[in-house]
Amino acid sequence: MTTLSTTSHASEIDSLLLDSEKRKHEPVPSKSIHLTLSNALIITRREVRDSFRDWRIIAPIIILTFFFPFLAQWVASGFSNFLRGYGAELVGERTIPFLLMIVGFFPISISLVIALETFVGEKERRSLEPLLSTPLTNTELYIGKTLSAMIPPLVASFGGMMVYLLSLLTGQLQWRPQAMLVVQIFLLTIAQALVMVTGAVVVSSQATSTRAANLLASFIIIPMTLLINAESILMFLAPDVISPYGVGSLWAVLAGMFVVAVMFLRIGNTIFNREELLGRNLDSMNISGTLRKIGRYIRAVDDDGTPARNLKEWYTRAIPYSLRKYKTAAFVTLAVSLIAFIAGFGLGFAPQWRIVLPQGTLSPKSMDIIRDVLTPKIQEQAFWFILTNNLRVLLAATILAFFSFGVMALVMTPTVYVVLGYIFSQLILSGSDLGVYLVALIPHGVIELPTVLLGTAIAFRLGAVVTRPPQGETVGHAVVVAFGDTIKLTVGVIIPCLILAALVEVYVTFPLMLR
């Protein structure tokens, strides 16, 4: 019983509010999707109300919803009339949907501002901590805030587009749009808002001030503006909505944006946690500190970063410790590579992809020529070519994977397996001696193929780790550890194995083939 409950409501309050003892025996509430959404909407409602009380947000929304569409309609009419005078009505017509997209895009660009404001602004004003002290889960907070950043700009955006469409339909132009194109533009607007907001959450979690967040936001707004340009070009060139080279390809853009949004949502949900939000106090970059940490994890034999005392311990403890982390990544890479090989193999059986190979193996004359050319000097050059080529591919895969959440690693190297599968199918179809093919592949392949698979898995994990850092680790820490592991395994395993594979290929495989 609370002594604060002095009014007649006291008994009612006490009967409804559980004391600590009752709470202990309270059944664990199952967090259904309904409950999660319901909790998230508590946040959304407050934030949306708050946004609509801020004149800095409401003023541009009103202007862009009710004033800008008329301006756009006036521009469209004027532009069409002007072009009609020169017999270029087509150019004018193709500009109208572009302006519809712009009318929709301007209000949703505010979603970026709201997102930065609701996440970093709240962090800066210190109003986030009381919210983080409530029983709401990270996901509920994240969904609630993401929705609140999207809803007001989307309402304004749809409102603006409706005003613009109505003014076009009923105005001087009497424009009759293709329904599919209008649907695409509405969906693109939603996707753009989703990408910007989810991207802003990622940016916000890494910044402690709105100033820093605004600087980082250019990483979102610049690519988005380029994308809008690309979309406008597609609309301008589009002959019809069905053509895969015109507006039809906007579906691909839409799908791509939803993939990016899902990726951002996943990262955002991972890094939108209490630890990340309150644990980060400084925006400044400590390069030497980061390099020191990477160095520490290159030598680490365990999660605490205990360094290996000598090269033997590094090979016997540090390398196996890091390798164990790559089970999932290796499995994914292997699966993708197998699929790539099968796809290449299957492709080779399609009549339009078949090539006619000569029957049998190389003629004795050809073999003599190769024997003459394969001098020690050429062999040495071949060794360096094979080695640097493999390293270059893995380096490119690693760099691209880092900037594509790991996706590019699974595109670059598995492409080789498509080619291998295709060649294999052609050899079978031409009735060639598969033994030669296997001799040309197996001696060095038993080293090179697993090494490349591992290298790809390393690159994949380095990029993907931001989307799902290991339990209890912050994104920053996970990336630093992944960098350490990448360098450790590259130096300790990948490079030595690729050197060995190149040596075997030049000094074992080549002579075997010539026999």
Place this chain on the structure above:
Amino acid sequence: MIETQNLTKEFDDFLAVDRVTLSVGAGEVLALLGPNGAGKTTTVRMMTSILAPTHGTARIAGYDVVKDAEKVRASVGVLTEQHGLYERMKALEYLDFFGEIYHIAKPVRQAHARELLERFGLTEAMNRRVGDYSKGMKQKLALVRALLHQPPVLLLDEPTSAMDPQSAKQVRDAIIDLQHESRTFLITTHNLTEAQTLANRIAIIRHGRIIAQGTMTELAQQMGAEQRVELRVNGPLNGLSKDIGDMVTICDSGEDWLQYSAPDPSAINPALMRRLIGLGVEVVSLTLMSSSLEEIYLRIMEEDEAVRPMKSL
């Protein structure tokens, strides 16, 4: 209600909290004292399941801060260092928002919010925007927010800072009332008088480590502090300090009073009284004075500084 065992928090290479072990029972108030940056806020954040401990465990209201984070947060009321209010909202609206988060039925949360606002003298301002509130009013509203869901554990960071004396008394009275209902408090404060008034026990943290904890008496004993006695006489002292100077250490004196310290006043006082009577001094009162928390705190800090000097920044 609050149990921590070797609670540790590391940020990269910085050890913010180092093996903190605390135990606060139901109806107890623990004051966590320490200089700025000592680790008080990080400790509280771990107790609120906002930050995960690097090592060690903590149970709040019977729930583990890692495994039962949501239950822990449902069981604690937190007053943060910065009040962190939404300034465009009205007080009632603000409390309603937090009440909804805790799933308190609307009529109940509204009634309880009004009741608490009345208790802290905010009724007249309840329909005003929070941005128009004074610092003290904001602080009280933040405290109301922490109390709204009637949590069994309250973690209060500087609960009366920025408050006028009357408001500060309202808050202290509320803490005492709630303490009688077996609610558990952990208060971090720089106001040592307040800590001495409210807290059953005191813990002093420095460099993330608890360097002393216990009741005031226990802390005084830990520090080996000599107890002070105040002697009041009828009339001026007339050189009394010199007359008894061989028996006790005179610490301070006024026109008709003096304070002395002795290792064991109960042993020395009877002899001292005999001498005073012999000298014809009319004794008005002889009062045993306890050491102030400030004295104890400063001595503990000095001793720890001597053992583990603060690294220069």
